[in-house]
Amino acid sequence: xxxxxxxxxxxxxxxxxxxxxxxxxPGRTVLPAARWGAARPDQVQAADYVVIVGAKPPxxxxxxxxxxxxGTVWRRGP
Amino acid sequence: xxxxxxxxxxxxxxxxxxxxxxSHPTYGRYGFLGRTALSAGVGAVVLSLVxxxxxxxxxxxxxxxxxxxxxxxxxxxxxxxxxxxxxxRPTGSGARAIVLGAVAVSTGAxxxxxxxxxxxxxxxxxxxxxxxxxxxxxAAARSIDAEFLRAPWHDHLHPDYPPLVTNLFAxxxxxxxRLPWGTAPYTYPxxxxxxxxxxxxxxxxxxxxADAHAIxxxxxxxxxxxxxxxxxxxxxxxxxxxxxxxxxAILSGPDAGRGSRLLLSGLLLSGAASAKVEGLVFAGxxxxxxxxxxxxxxxxxxxxxxLWPTALSLAAWLAYGWTRQLFRFYVGYGSFAKLYPExxxxxxxxxxxxxxxxxWGLPFLVPLAVLLLARKSPRMLLPVxxxxxxxxxxxxxxxxxxxLVRDWVTWSxxxxxTPVAILFAVAPLAREDPAGF
Numbered sequence: 001x002x003x004x005x006x007x008x009x010x011x012x013x014x015x016x017x018x019x020x021x022x023x024x025x026p027g028r029t030v031l032p033a034a035r036w037g038a039a040r041p042d043q044v045q046a047a048d049y050v051v052i053v054g055a056k057p058p059x060x061x062x063x064x065x066x067x068x069x070x071g072t073v074w075r076r077g078p
Numbered sequence: 079x080x081x082x083x084x085x086x087x088x089x090x091x092x093x094x095x096x097x098x099x100x101s102h103p104t105y106g107r108y109g110f111l112g113r114t115a116l117s118a119g120v121g122a123v124v125l126s127l128v129x130x131x132x133x134x135x136x137x138x139x140x141x142x143x144x145x146x147x148x149x150x151x152x153x154x155x156x157x158x159x160x161x162x163x164x165x166x167r168p169t170g171s172g173a174r175a176i177v178l179g180a181v182a183v184s185t186g187a188x189x190x191x192x193x194x195x196x197x198x199x200x201x202x203x204x205x206x207x208x209x210x211x212x213x214x215x216x217a218a219a220r221s222i223d224a225e226f227l228r229a230p231w232h233d234h235l236h237p238d239y240p241p242l243v244t245n246l247f248a249x250x251x252x253x254x255x256r257l258p259w260g261t262a263p264y265t266y267p268x269x270x271x272x273x274x275x276x277x278x279x280x281x282x283x284x285x286x287x288a289d290a291h292a293i294x295x296x297x298x299x300x301x302x303x304x305x306x307x308x309x310x311x312x313x314x315x316x317x318x319x320x321x322x323x324x325x326x327a328i329l330s331g332p333d334a335g336r337g338s339r340l341l342l343s344g345l346l347l348s349g350a351a352s353a354k355v356e357g358l359v360f361a362g363x364x365x366x367x368x369x370x371x372x373x374x375x376x377x378x379x380x381x382x383x384x385l386w387p388t389a390l391s392l393a394a395w396l397a398y399g400w401t402r403q404l405f406r407f408y409v410g411y412g413s414f415a416k417l418y419p420e421x422x423x424x425x426x427x428x429x430x431x432x433x434x435x436x437x438w439g440l441p442f443l444v445p446l447a448v449l450l451l452a453r454k455s456p457r458m459l460l461p462v463x464x465x466x467x468x469x470x471x472x473x474x475x476x477x478x479x480x481x482l483v484r485d486w487v488t489w490s491x492x493x494x495x496t497p498v499a500i501l502f503a504v505a506p507l508a509r510e511d512p513a514g515f
Contacts, residue, residue, distance in 0.1 A: 018231070019206070019207040019234055020206055020207070022207075022211045022232065022235075023206040023207065023210050023211040023214070023259075024206070024259075026211075026214050026215070026218065026257075027218065029229075030231070031231060032231045035231065043231070
């Protein structure tokens with residue numbers, strides 16, 4: 001399960017990136033970080049992988065898998 | 079575009095499926111290119127119906143058996159056709175220079191759509207938000223994936239949306255093993271070219287050739303101006319235009335009352351109804367208006383020939399939705415009677431500003447000017463009445479919105495009103511049965 005969110009947090013952007021992720025991550029269960037502009041932190045918490053568009057978050061509980069100028073990819077857990 | 083070319087080939091493979099029907103001698107006047115384009119359209123309707131029925135049963139999709147069963151069905155459709163007397167020949171072929179000029183304009187317009195797509199300037203975000211993900215998921219599941227549609231975070235995919243385009247894309251995706259996102263927008267110039275060929279064949283079969291090609295040039299140019307502007311690459315919009323306008327072109331001609339023409343129109347209307355939600359309104363209104371403006375063709379048989387393919391495809395789709403407890407009818411835009419009439423002024427103002435921004439209204443005004451100058455025929459009530467009904471339906475749909483109204487209209491109005499402009503474009507060639515009403 002994967003979710004796409006943003007840093008700094010932007011629920012409007014997260015709504016669109018969720019839709020794009022459904023298209024571009026076939027075979028994955030893509031959870032919404034926001035639905036129609038409303039943040040869904042419960043869904044973000046349920047994801048195993050988190051794609052963050054934008055700056056690298058100062059604190060994140062998980063393992064950094066990829067870092068690029070556009071954003072970072074994290075795996076939750078130890 | 080690696081493998082994408084093959085994917086595109088599979089989206090037009092239904093031309094083989096539809097060939098048994100369109101190769102019947104009664105369609106001989108449409109010529110090879112016109113028959114091929116119409117075969118692709120009819121074949122896609124039959125293939126989509128078989129795919130939906132297979133999902134309903136359920137039987138996993140397979141390329142060979144889907145194509146085989148669809149082919150058998152079009153052979154059965156062909157067996158419905160008997161010998162027919164030749165329809166009326168068009169009077170006056172017109173100037174060859176006009177035909178050549180019009181064909182050059184149509185070809186140039188399709189080239190413009192192709193180049194714009196190559197430049198990445200026509201790809202719709204709806205391809206990525208809606209049409210593509212469904213096709214991809216369905217191909218992976220080898221069926222219409224109810225669980226994928228049921229997920230609450232997939233509601234932006236409109237689970238109730240009719241299945242022809244996603245079925246067709248899924249069929250091609252099954253063939254090459256992936257959905258080529260960069261290639262999918264090329265369905266726009268491809269179907270546009272098929273539309274031009276089919277429309278030219280239909281109009282030139284029973285109307286003066288020069289007039290027919292001039293009107294095709296106008297219709298294709300309008301489709302390209304609006305299609306390029308409002309980004310319809312990879313969506314169902316060009317499929318709706320193909321099916322809806324070709325059906326109206328047949329039914330607004332002097333040859334419309336023949337059984338073969340009614341059957342073909344009925345199949346095309348089914349394609350319209352299966353391509354987009356508004357296609358169902360269009361199919362019902364077309365059948366009703368045709369029976370109104372063509373009294374000599376008014377019969378139960380005509381009504382059945384026009385409507386049974388739509389009824390069958392709709393029944394299969396709704397049965398799927400009911401049995402999977404996904405939907406009972408089209409509900410994507412809210413409850414039928416829940417309207418916000420206080421937004422009417424805002425909606426009309428936004429539509430107006432869209433049409434008059436950067437001269438986007440011209441593709442509507444030029445066909446209207448041609449229509450006003452054309453010889454009048456009572457049969458014109460069919461395309462013009464349909465334009466009015468479709469416009470009223472869009473307005474009615476917009477009245478269901480209470481949030482982001484302006485954004486919704488701005489994003490969609492130019493695109494969804496495109497068939498209205500093309501209906502105006504083809505209306506000047508409406509001709510009644512020469513035997514009279």
